Amino acid sequence: MKLKLIYAAMALTMGAASLKAQQVPAYLDQKQPIEVRVKDALSRMTLEEKVKLCSAQSKFSSHGVPRLGIPEIWMSDGPHGVREEILWDSWGNAEWTNDSCTAFPALTCLAATWNPKMSAIYGKAVGEEARYRRKDVLLGPGVNIYRTPLNGRNFEYMGEDPYLASIMVVPYVKGVQSNGVSACVKHYALNNQEVWRGNIDVELSDRALNEIYLPAFKAAIVDGGSWSIMGSYNKVRGEHACHNDLLLNKILKGEWKFDGCVITDWGGAHDTKEAVLNGLDIEMGSYTNGLSSGKKFAYDDYYLASAYLKGLKDGTYPMSTIEDKASRILRLIFRTAMNSDRPWGSFTNEEHYTVARTVAQEGIVLLKNEADKKKGAVLPLDASKYRSILVVGENATRRLTEGGGSSVLKVKKEVSPLAGLQAKFGDKIKYTMGYASGKPVYDREMKPGFDTDSLRKEAVKQAAEVDLIIFVGGLNKNNFQDCENADRKSLALPFGQNELINDMLKVNKNIVMVLLSGNAVEMPWIKSIPSILQAWYPGSESGNAIADVLTGEVNPSGKLPFSFPVKLTDNAAHSFGTISYPGDGVKEVYKEDILVGYRWHDTKKIPALFPFGHGLSYTQFKYGKAVADKKTISGSEELTITIPVKNVGKVKGKEVVQLYIGDEKCSVLRPVKELKSFQKIELAPGEEQTVSFKIGQDALKFFSETAHNWLAEPGAFKVYIGSSSTDIRSTVDFVLN
Template sequence: MKKQLLTICASVALSLSAPMAQTVETLPVYLDDSQPIEARVQDALSRMTVEEKARLSYAQGKFSSPGCPRLGIPELWYSDGPHGVRAEINWNDWGYAGWTSDSCTAFPALTCLAATWNLELSGKYGKALGEEALYRGKDVQLGPGVNIYRTPLNGRNFEYMGEDPYLAAEMCVPYIQELQKNGVAACVKHYALNNQELWRGHIDVEVSDRALYEIYLPAFKAAVERGGAWSIMGAYNKVRGTHATHHKLLNNDILKGEWKFDGCVVTDWGAAHDTYEAAMYGLDLEMGSYTNGLTSESEFGYDDYYLGKAYLKMIKEGKIPMEVVDDKAGRVLRLIFRTAMNRKKPFGSMASPAHYQVAYEVATEGTVLLKNGNGKKQAGLLPIVPGAYKNILVVGDNAVRNLMQGGGSSELKPKDFISPLDGLRKKYGNVTYAQGYKAGRPMYGNVEEIPQAVMDSLREDAVAKAKEADLVIYVGGLNKNHQQDCEAGDRITYNLPFGQDELIRSLLEVNKNMVVVLISGNAVAMPWLDDVPSVVQTWYLGTITGNALADVLSGEVNPSGKLPFSYPVKLEDCPAHAFDALCYPGDSIREVYKEDILVGYRWYDTKKIEPMFPFGYGMSYTTFEYGKPAISAKAMNKDGSLTVSVKVKNTGTVAGKEIVQLYIGDDKCSVLRPVKELKGFRKVDLRPGEEKEVTFTVTPDALKFFDDKRHEWVAEPGKFKAYIGASSADIRGAVSFELL
């Protein structure tokens, strides 16, 4: 019946406009979803006017772009939010529409997902998010973000998947695959080199080809080639003199050339700057122009966009070849057929118990235990068994703050929110609370707006209550305010904001029994680290925050997260900050990535700098013993492979999950290479006393570096090492082999 009605409607539409006669019995190819998508695209293009083709390439609203109404091809609807479907935005301004039916599940931010090192969970996350987007009628979900963590000051690091290209690549693929099974497109962002928010609209990044290919592009490549992403979002910044969103090297040569991307390149909102470049250098769909990307409203109409009437004029003047126009329109049509016109997609659901369970699993598995005692000198306080303490004091603004209300475009409107204080009270009963410090208004507030007398009073109250407590649980960190973890601005200090370092020291002076819970998407300085018995790094956990946190602190869930980025002791230890200001943040016009390929642990290893906490680090309430690694062969040829295996045993008293990491090092090479690079990981679940063998397959691809002179990936014959580690700094064994 559906197909019959569609046939009739299509025939009526075409009879009014198409020159050839149509019959009710003939279903046009572009409307027939049993036909291959390419046949449908070509059929639709053959029926469209030049004006209709050009009109596909720019917005008709803040979060919508048009189809072709004459042919019954529907519009596209987009939603912000790599970790939730954003509340409904007005058609033609940035205000919220005020709906009462647009609440969502706030999933943990992507730093938390990365910290799980769990590919199955990544797929569950994408599936659940896709179901929520589908339920809300969205065709394109703007995420995931896979930009590399280059500096802990980047305001949007919480939206990304860490410092390592292999980890980010592996974790984004199942997310994208499962999301798109719902007929909702992933829009992978921000392509490329958007590694800071300061001056993001114009900063011109200079980077070597090696660093580009080895560090900053692998996750995007995996998203396209293995994830099958249907759309990519161009970044705001410039790269080598040209804005990334319409960049010949990035879009035409690499994305659509080398990677054979058949999807749609979409601007970040307002990221287009030139009609000819946008037309010729790979941009397919322009959104958000003539606004500042966040708040202002334009006096211009949508036809004034760079790909609007100016683009159409250039087409008619012959300045833009028709094959470029057809390619651009075809990519938008392909996106529409995969999403809005996909009649095979399932039904969605919103804020369901199943989605809350996924959020809970990600939140608990991504929480990282950073410290729990210090040998004989200091006993750890975790887990906190219910009933072990009569008087528990919770301190900190983040214990009660809804952290989905800031951060920029990832702001969410959760249907439910369980705060850390709510979760801890549910777990432990009568828990006393002291705010301790006061943060600014969500998003744009800062400490300057809080009178010092107020801050002093809050600190004194918390200290007085801490004197009477048996245990203090401090819940602080960052909070998605501007110049913290927030879009459109970088952090201005590596230390905790709002006087938290001083507050923690004041609390320690009167009570040494303290557990510090840090909520953030970034590493922070910890000048009090040696004096605090137990420290937990959690992230922006969304809807289920309080329950997940309480279950980890109590031991109901054994923490198994590991860090997706390194924590430097001081900012100057970080590679982006080890040079002059031109390396970070730039001179406001230009920036040079002087650390080159030595990002994150690659830098710390090579320069022999000890981080505060290394990449891949995370403790457990149990202990794991690694056996001696074994290798299947001492040599392999350029077309072969070998396996590296190791036995891991739970030697403690509770069940736990360990993340076994494989790193590869090139002993001797003609170019500079890091000491080692992540090339594999497995998360294994072990009962007390249980032992499992973990096996990795190593192929020549894991040995390659990018040769910028030959413009190809190269594995030089010679000796290599395979390292098995519990973190990048905790290597439990190594085996040597040779590439022939």
């Protein structure tokens, strides 16, 4: 039916005589191979129509070809939910009444599940919401590597390890695109900080680029089949990433054979010549207020608009450039907006809330649960033990889907931590704010509208009168917190939380800490607080998921996707002075090279506060001895490693069995060990399962800068299997011939 309607519209605009009744143009025939359709459409388009495809027509849409019935492309932020509608020509909200979405947990929480199945249901659900809202491109997921805990957008990404991010991003991309909505993987590449993001020029080795910062993007493109990718704001080796010859032409479209669209981050284009020649396809948001500001700032003055058309006509730019760009954009349109087989999608339904709650439950990490010799572990909470429970903290009631920059969400439902706890414990729950911050504003720091001294005194007073305190703190989406456009100023908790915690500890030491953040924080009070939960930004079902874990209805199984340093200078990026972070305003040098995250902590013997892969359970898992099926491998042979894991506790639980590999002797610097495989298993009390891993030569390779290729040097290797990067339960030695 849709095809007939488009065909009828063409008959009206082109003249019925020009179309034979039984001959549908190839580009409209979805039975034709997509390349046949692209070639046919190109043959019918004028040069002006081809160039039009390459730039925006509004804040979140780019041109189609109305004469041929080829629709425009509609895009939307963001990776955790579909952003509310924005006005055509400004950043103001359209104030619709039917665009309140489901908020899914932030991607740090998804990564903390260490479960690709969670990634698959997440991607499918957020893709359904985008499809229902008639979006063709969802601007996400983000897979930039967690290099510094000060990065304001770390909450949007999947942690510090390229292997973990690679495994988790692929099902997300496939899930989104199963709805006929393109994932747009971002921000390609090296957008690892927000300070000076628009101009900082990143210098790094080829090894660091290929081993640390590119693998997750490659997985999204090669294994996930992402149809589009977003360039980042920063420069890489002197060229802006949105039109960077190395990143876009040589690697993305050359080595990885990417056939989709490169889309700028909004305002990420800076030069027509570079944009034309260095791989950019669609230019969005180049700091224009659109048609309302007149000719000077109109959309046809974009770098890939009138200036590009003029250059094509006068021979400055080869016609092959526009043929390539238009082909890629048409491919994207045929896969999305002109795909009549895609499902209709769905929006804010119970199924999506269940997905949000399930992912949050599985991503929450139990950092600490120290048992008292007389009382046992504080968690899980037993309601019968407590007459009164005081919930303290602004984050217990604050909407954490608001703010944060482009990932801001207008939600239909958001269950607060306080509401979730009240549903479990009823009138045993009391609440006091304790601390306060200002409203979430994108580009400045706001003062709280409260007397913070009075809030703290009241919290301390009430803390002395109750059996248990649940402190719900952490960061929020304010500027200089977990927010786009600015980095954090400190590793410490903001808004006087440390002072409040210390004052409460003087009157009541029975405190459970619930941290809501997308970043690591400093914990000067850690020895005094027995139980700490890292709950991330859990989305619409936030409070229910947190309460489920605190009460033991759900056994926590999340594992950290990044290391928590004791202090900021323990982090690799902060160990070499300001030239390594945040740079000098012009240039930044990644002096830690490949030693990012746990690779740095291991190799430099600097203990983390909480290591990569760490996460406790309400049960205990006993690992047996790991066994390899051979002592040497060569060529294409695989090494099979098995290890028995048994639940020796009293409740059902999930465990992430992690496999790391270390190269015992190499001609170049290598980390002590690197994550190369993992499995998440579920065991009933007393149940044992033998976990099996297969390791091939690819898992042993490093990127050689001399050969510009991946190599594995013959020699001794060690396999480490454990419950975290530091909690190693068994090792196996083998040799690569």
